[in-house]
Amino acid sequence: MKTKQHFLTLCFNCRQAFIAFAFITLTACSNKNKKEQIQAVDIPVNREMIAELTAPPHVPTPVGRRKAKKLIVDMEILEEEGEMTNGVSYVYWTFGGSVPGSFIRTRVGDEVEFHLKNHPDNKLPHNIDLHAVNGPGGGAESSFVAPGHEKVFSFKVLNPGLFVYHCATAPVGMHIANGMYGLILVEPEGGLPLVDKEYYLMQGDFYTKGAHGERGLQAFDMQKAIDEKADYVVFNGKVGALTGDNAITANVGETVRLFVGNGGPNLVSSFHVIGEIFDKVHVEGGDLINMNVQTTLIPAGGAAIVEFKVEVPGTFIMVDHSIFRAFNKGALGMLKVEGEEDKKIYSGELRDDIYLPEGGGIQTMPVGDSVVEEVPLQSLEEQLERGKQAYMQTCFACHQSEGQGIPSAFPPLANSDFLNADVNRAIGIVLNGLTGEITVNGETYNSVMTRQSLSPSEVANVLTYVYNSWGNSKKVVTTEMVEKVINQK
Amino acid sequence: MFKKTYILFGIAFLLQTVVFGQTNKDMLHIQGGSYIPLYGRDSVLVKVNDFFMDKLPVTNQQYVDFVKQYPEWQKSKVKRLFADEMYLINWKNDTILNHTERLESPITYVSWFAASKYCECQGKRLPTVDEWEYVAMADEELADARVKKTYNEKILSWYEAPRTNTYEVGRNPENFWGVKDLHGLVWEWTSDFNSILITGESRKDVDKDTNLFCGSAAVGATDLMNYAAFMRYAFRGSITARYNIKNLGFRCVQDMPIE
Numbered sequence: 001m002k003t004k005q006h007f008l009t010l011c012f013n014c015r016q017a018f019i020a021f022a023f024i025t026l027t028a029c030s031n032k033n034k035k036e037q038i039q040a041v042d043i044p045v046n047r048e049m050i051a052e053l054t055a056p057p058h059v060p061t062p063v064g065r066r067k068a069k070k071l072i073v074d075m076e077i078l079e080e081e082g083e084m085t086n087g088v089s090y091v092y093w094t095f096g097g098s099v100p101g102s103f104i105r106t107r108v109g110d111e112v113e114f115h116l117k118n119h120p121d122n123k124l125p126h127n128i129d130l131h132a133v134n135g136p137g138g139g140a141e142s143s144f145v146a147p148g149h150e151k152v153f154s155f156k157v158l159n160p161g162l163f164v165y166h167c168a169t170a171p172v173g174m175h176i177a178n179g180m181y182g183l184i185l186v187e188p189e190g191g192l193p194l195v196d197k198e199y200y201l202m203q204g205d206f207y208t209k210g211a212h213g214e215r216g217l218q219a220f221d222m223q224k225a226i227d228e229k230a231d232y233v234v235f236n237g238k239v240g241a242l243t244g245d246n247a248i249t250a251n252v253g254e255t256v257r258l259f260v261g262n263g264g265p266n267l268v269s270s271f272h273v274i275g276e277i278f279d280k281v282h283v284e285g286g287d288l289i290n291m292n293v294q295t296t297l298i299p300a301g302g303a304a305i306v307e308f309k310v311e312v313p314g315t316f317i318m319v320d321h322s323i324f325r326a327f328n329k330g331a332l333g334m335l336k337v338e339g340e341e342d343k344k345i346y347s348g349e350l351r352d353d354i355y356l357p358e359g360g361g362i363q364t365m366p367v368g369d370s371v372v373e374e375v376p377l378q379s380l381e382e383q384l385e386r387g388k389q390a391y392m393q394t395c396f397a398c399h400q401s402e403g404q405g406i407p408s409a410f411p412p413l414a415n416s417d418f419l420n421a422d423v424n425r426a427i428g429i430v431l432n433g434l435t436g437e438i439t440v441n442g443e444t445y446n447s448v449m450t451r452q453s454l455s456p457s458e459v460a461n462v463l464t465y466v467y468n469s470w471g472n473s474k475k476v477v478t479t480e481m482v483e484k485v486i487n488q489k
Numbered sequence: 490m491f492k493k494t495y496i497l498f499g500i501a502f503l504l505q506t507v508v509f510g511q512t513n514k515d516m517l518h519i520q521g522g523s524y525i526p527l528y529g530r531d532s533v534l535v536k537v538n539d540f541f542m543d544k545l546p547v548t549n550q551q552y553v554d555f556v557k558q559y560p561e562w563q564k565s566k567v568k569r570l571f572a573d574e575m576y577l578i579n580w581k582n583d584t585i586l587n588h589t590e591r592l593e594s595p596i597t598y599v600s601w602f603a604a605s606k607y608c609e610c611q612g613k614r615l616p617t618v619d620e621w622e623y624v625a626m627a628d629e630e631l632a633d634a635r636v637k638k639t640y641n642e643k644i645l646s647w648y649e650a651p652r653t654n655t656y657e658v659g660r661n662p663e664n665f666w667g668v669k670d671l672h673g674l675v676w677e678w679t680s681d682f683n684s685i686l687i688t689g690e691s692r693k694d695v696d697k698d699t700n701l702f703c704g705s706a707a708v709g710a711t712d713l714m715n716y717a718a719f720m721r722y723a724f725r726g727s728i729t730a731r732y733n734i735k736n737l738g739f740r741c742v743q744d745m746p747i748e
Contacts, residue, residue: 079649120734125723125727146732146734147734169727219642
């Protein structure tokens with residue numbers, strides 16, 4: 001639209017603009033986009049419809065061939081405490097109770113009547129800026145709503161694409177950093193081509209008073225946010241929102257479409273799926289389609305639609321390929337694909353030397369010592385609980401949720417003869433790492449485990465958890481035992 | 490003779506302070522001064538005169554007494570022009586609260602009109618934004634604690650804590666002036682709450698020639714101290730005088746008697 005006006009002012013003065021406009025419309029201007037926009041404004045709407053809103057990773061039903069409608073969007077703002085990762089909680093500010101907020105699906109020509117409700121329990125006023133809106137502030141000005149109130153405004157969606165929405169109330173950065181963002185999709189007339197599976201994910205960076213993994217309720221840290229030093233970089237609002245049981249799924253041969261957004265507030269995402277190539281990327285969520293892409297850049301406050309056919313079964317890891325964010329700050333998700341192997345496409349034998357998953361903590365290579373000590377524990381129960389938290393943060397990526405490991409890459413901890421044979425050796429491995437060939441339950445492994453930066457009590461907890469799980473010998477490892485091993489060095 | 494006069498003066502002075510102290514026993518003397526508010530620059534010093542401020546926010550109990558005395562402010566009788574449907578929504582009827590509410594909690598779900606009237610009926614008034622902010626920049630030790638890191642951290646953590654309106658008044662420590670609960674309990678009405686223009690589009694305010702022009706500019710890396718204040722201004726900008734909000738109460742102030 002802007003280009004058109006610019007073009008017009010070049011050729012004519014303002015009074016003639018209207019005539020020129022009509023002229024260009026009649027002669028079907030060569031630029032296709034302009035044509036679409038002119039039509040979009042004029043698309044009539046019939047009937048009202050309540051918009052289906054979904055929490056991530058799900059998306060609403062495709063628009064298909066439906067006509068443009070008056071679409072009622074009912075969005076509630078909630079400030080509530082949630083879990084960032086095991087043992088760490090955070091007060092999230094949300095659109096619709098989830099981070100990212102509810103997914104909105106529209107088509108070109110829809111007239112959206114937006115109801116923004118600020119829950120009475122909330123402390124703060126909020127608003128919404130939808131990047132799909134043509135209008136000042138993207139709706140922010142018309143939707144500024146106090147707690148216990150509801151604001152209504154409406155807009156017609158003109159441009160197809162995938163757009164970010166977010167809160168724009170002062171302090172803007174803080175509202176976004178606390179989770180106030182989501183995606184709104186505008187499908188072209190007739191809808192996007194149908195695919196087998198569609199999912200919604202969105203990256204965000206979080207800034208907490210305590211360091212990564214520090215337990216308890218963590219407050220927002222303004223200084224870190226200004227310095228752009230994120231403690232957590234995650235998909236869908238928390239570490240592990242898309243791993244383990246929460247992984248998204250598909251079957252061999254299916255085409256998967258991911259609606260990927262980046263809420264920021266600060267960091268740009270290098271979105272990549274390990275072991276897949278994007279057949280098609282709607283660059284920056286717009287009309288431009290790029291093919292055969294390995295990693296696509298998603299700006300803060302931007303989005304992309306990526307599509308790919310999954311050819312072979314397995315677990316495909318989705319990451320921000322600024323890779324420390326993935327393995328140390330949480331920006332990691334999983335797509336689990338089931339079905340028949342195809343040896344022609346991929347021969348098997350999982351080896352992954354480059355993207356060795358390392359878990360949550362900061363790692364160092366073997367050698368060295370001294371780690372911050374924690375408060376001692378009381379009961380075995382507490383030891384097991386904390387041990388499990390440490391396991392899920394540090395060990396889970398390689399040894400897996402049930403200690404089953406990954407065949408020929410990472411040895412199992414479940415029912416492990418190697419583990420049960422020597423507790424001091426096990427303590428030593430966690431403390432110092434292990435390189436070289438070992439035999440576990442009759443299988444040979446030759447891999448690298450880095451030294452884990454855990455305090456003696458954390459080592460004790462995590463080993464106690466492992467020994468008391470999955471058919472192991474139920475040993476209890478104490479902090480003293482760990483310290484003894486440390487001192488032997 | 491001279492001695493006598495001195496003594497008389499002395500007695501008169503003592504008498505005055507005693508009387509004074511009694512009439513204002515729930516109010517505290519705030520010594521005036523000048524300060525640079527959130528939206529200010531070096532040149533924009535705001536001057537605040539001496540005044541008295543309520544030590545505590547108005548409680549449910551005090552408001553019950555008020556509506557008994559002034560029935561036109563009871564829930565069923567209030568004019569809609571002065572308070573929307575949310576007015577005292579947590580009350581069972583005109584004079585009794587829901588059993589979930591506590592009498593010693595701060596009154597909330599009151600409109601600006603109601604709050605102003607309440608103060609007026611006590612011979613007081615609502616504080617101005619400048620007065621409120623002036624007293625609120627104190628912590629336990631300093632009159633202006635805004636540069637202290639802990640001061641802002643405490644306030645911001647309250648902004649993130651849910652449901653503080655159900656606490657009883659007076660649980661927070663006295664600040665430099667002896668005033669309690671300015672932070673950590675509920676938001677509070679001010680007489681000129683909407684005099685600062687926040688349009689709802691806070692990024693646009695940056696370009697506007699309003700007070701908040703500087704306010705927005707101030708929220709740079711160098712000026713973290715204003716972050717908490719900025720949220721208060723944003724809150725004030727989002728409300729109108731008819732609104733009744735769960736987390737919004739008030740307290741009154743009084744001018745110094747002219748001598």
